[in-house]
Amino acid sequence: MQFIYLVVIILFCLGLYTILMNTNLIKIIIGINIMDSSLVLLLVALSYKPAGTAPIIDKQYSVIVDPIPQALALTAIVIGASITALMLLLTIKLNRYYNTLDISEIRRLRG
Amino acid sequence: MRRIYILALILILASLLFFTFYDLIQPKEFIDDKAQISEYYIEHGVKETGAINLVTAILFDYRAFDTLGEATVIFIAVSAISLLATKERVLVSDTNFSPIVYQGISFIIPFLYILAFYLIFYGHLSPGGGFTGGVVIATTFVLLKMTFGIRYSKEEKSLQRRSLIESIGALGFILVGILGIIMGDNFLANEGAGFHLGIAGQLLSAGVIPILNLFTGVKVGSGLAIIFHRLVREE
């Protein structure tokens, strides 16, 4: 189980690496998406308890996983998707004006 | 040179996070305090909200204000994309699929609608809820547009109607909240606003939660359909 946290760290750092190193706009957005996914994974992993069941109480239960991080994870997913949609629209727009997807090229063209 | 700096930065961050999580997953004395609140939800959640799905109970009752903010975020994304996208008509090349695709899609659409409304109306009983159901509704629009071409639905007129529907969904959410104040309770109150909680586990239960689910689903569905339409029509 502890490996999940390691995966979260790897995904987080990989996303940050993509944002900082890549110059392609769509790759940058993919990096932000990977970072978002890592946080959702972290939230779900934190909510999990060994031998727990899902937070739907329709029969006898012994251990229930923590429902709050799951609710927070839902919010995080929705907000991340909205930002992604917005960034993709701006990417299309930037491509139309500068005819490239390369951010350093765009910066150079702008002067 | 820049590459080395960035790599160093990321390595520092990784080690920082590693030790943080290492601390975090060790059981500590604060565990009692933490148990209190989630225990509270597990113990009293069904009785107080009438929903047996605790995640929905938290999203649409205990922390419904967050959900209102979330719906606002989608509303903002839709407004922003309609603002920034071009308004003039763009020619979109139609792709021709094989008849199997057309038949298959028209066969699958009703089932998708059933799935969407199941997810919305059973949000307090089983996994799902307004957001998920709304996105499934939006998916049907996406499928229809992709297979039957972009001019299948009436262009600008249907977009306007859809943004009206979206506004209605958003307004409904707030008006349900204000109803709580009118009934002499607080904003977004459930039982205090005169809604019956019913028997937990039945379809008509949990007071305000199915209503909010419906509004959210309508809002998210029409909103994401608008976003998709705008993006496709963008040059």
Next chain:
Amino acid sequence: MIAAIFLIVVPLLAGFSFLFIDKYLAKFRKLFILGTGLITLLLSIELLIQVIKHPLVYNLGNWKEGIGISLIIDPLGGILAVLIAFISFIIILYSLSYIKNHQLKYYTLLFLLITGMLGMVLTGDLFNLYVFFEITSIISYVLVAFNKNDTSFEASFKYMIIGSISGILILLAIILIYQSTGTLNLAQLVITARVIPIQLKKVITVLILIGFGAKFAVVPLHTWLPDAHSTAPSPISALLSGVVIKVFLYALLRVLFILFKVDELLALDFNNLFLYSGVITLFTGHLLAYRQDKLKRLLAYSSIAQIGYILIGIGLFNERGLEGAIYHVINHAVVKGVLFMTAGIFILKTKKKNIGDLKGVGYQLPLSSFIFTVSALNIVGLPPFNSFISKWLLLHAALKAGFIIPASSILLGSLISLSYYLRIIILLYSKVKEELTSIKISYQLQLAPLLLSLFYLPLALFPNFLLLLIKKAPLFLLKTINYYNILLGGKEWIGLFG
């Protein structure tokens, strides 16, 4: 009590229903826009009057504190709410005659922006703070791109990348806080934050410092601000520079002071961090502003410098410093709002953005130029004006605490700013032969900056009245047990209310 929730709901309702008003009741559109602004302003004043007497809690859905979400409003939140509502009202007044196209989406987004800022100031829940933080940020990105040209899209995308990273860092910090304390209520965190191990606390602090710091443009993270604030339409620049960055600063202060007690902050040398990053921010802002040749870019860099002043005031971690900082927040919001609005009028008139093209505008737009001159001298901090008072308070507090370098940099920075603002003023009133353009500027457009600049008078003449309000604010930050006491009904205040 009821004013607190309606303060958030009224602009939100206005934003959602504006589509209907625009479609079916187009005649009442102007009335609706102005009315919403006015109602928000009145509600915020009502709230401030209540809060000054007694800080209050509003539990949404009538759940107990800590179970549901509650709004917790202390004097600092009340003051900032009035500031936001007031500046927004003036901006709405200005926008009515400035924004000519895409009005429907513009006002929808503007109302929701007001909602987001008010929510961030009033909320008492950590995750709710994050939601409103994202609302405010997303609308800022969009409104930066409102002009729909290449530079504005580029600025918006840059802002968006930095903003998304900062949002993710803050979400991570919130997850860590929740996992180690088990509560999201800000007031309960005052008590439960003690159990967070110090190592974890440091990590959380790094995350929120970078996360919120990127949003209010502390120096190594400031690169997006000049682009974003100079390409946005002028009313939005005024709002972004005037209030939005201050709201993010407020959020940082709130979370930071809840996590740490003041003694811990001093033991960890946070005062030096704040003070010297403030000094660096101040000099970077002023020196880069000196080299600009575009008017709105210069004003944007000047905003970075003013954040430096505020950071110096906060970094002292005592009451005097915080009072000066809050007073400076108010002054800067008012003055920078006027400056951006008049800059918008100049750009409308001359059709050009460079400072060199402002030659002789002073004779063709006497009123706006006069307001601009007064405001420029005001923001420099010359004696008869209100910025002088707040800068004097900051200087006094810094000297009293024995920090010589920050104190002297306040004076030196003001000198630099005097030099570059004087350059503009001299250009404004230099003689030219011919008329610049034949564009008429209506008096309606000049009404909003005039109204806002009239507030220099009370701010400068009766500082004691405002200081009386402000004096109550620092005690809720420095002695956070007071903030926790709000939940208990407020029986035992420490050093407050007599």
Next chain:
Amino acid sequence: MIQLIIYLLLFFIILTAFFAVFANSLISSLIALSILSSNLVILFVILQAPDVALAEVVIASGITTGFFIITIDKTGGRR
């Protein structure tokens, strides 16, 4: 058994993440991102979070991928 599945899923998640970052063509990195989300969905179901899994499957690996594909198509980045 379930441990083994979890480890396998985690391995695939890392693999797809690296592929999404370092792939040359945008479409393949996008497909990798979508597979990453799908793997996350299975993991969420195993970790007893059905709500999050449903949201992730329709939002992150469903409609967001659609938006990405439209963008790549519009910007001619299918190289």
